Amino acid sequence: MVAYVLGCLLIFGALCLLAMATGWGLPYLLIVQGTEWLKINPWESVFVAVLLLLLGLLLFVRPRERMDRAFLTSSKGGEVRISQDALQEIIARSAKVLTGVLQVQSSLRERESGLQIMVSCQFEQDVLIPQMSAELQAKVKQDVELYTGILVTEVKVLVRSLEKTRSARVR
Secondary structure: OHHHHHHHHHHHHHHHHHHHHHHHHHHHHHHHHHHHHHHHHHHHHHHHHHHHHHHHHHHHHOOOOOOOOOOHHHHHHHHEEEEHHHHHHHHHHHHHOOOEEEEEEEEEEEEEEEEEEEEEEEEEOOOHHHHHHHHHHHHHHHHHHHHHHOOOOEEEEEEEEEOOOOOOOOO
């Protein structure tokens, strides 16, 4: 949120400088009047300065979210973290083992009861979708739990498209 506000302020400042550079005097006049007002009103100046200082410090102190999420599982020796990329690779390999699955993408959500997996895939055209989806759900759940030790509560499947199987032409 703070970064969003700071970004808006920077854009506003750049637009003011651009307006002054093109000869428009209003932004310059407003800046001069604002600094004169701050000079005349010391308590308000202190309040604005403290507010800006706190916002600046908040940007440095605020914990940054890491883009590479990791999922926690335990072992006898301690805790083990498995990256989201590694889990998605396991899911893709599990799905592509099944005949009729062409492409796979997945997203993950941590729930209190375990991991929720959303699989978006492309099947071959002659595949029975309910049967293939059930096989896909079972295979992904089994493999993720086997290889990672993370409990999977649900596997949702979205069939994006169907593609005709390409047969080799004989000439």
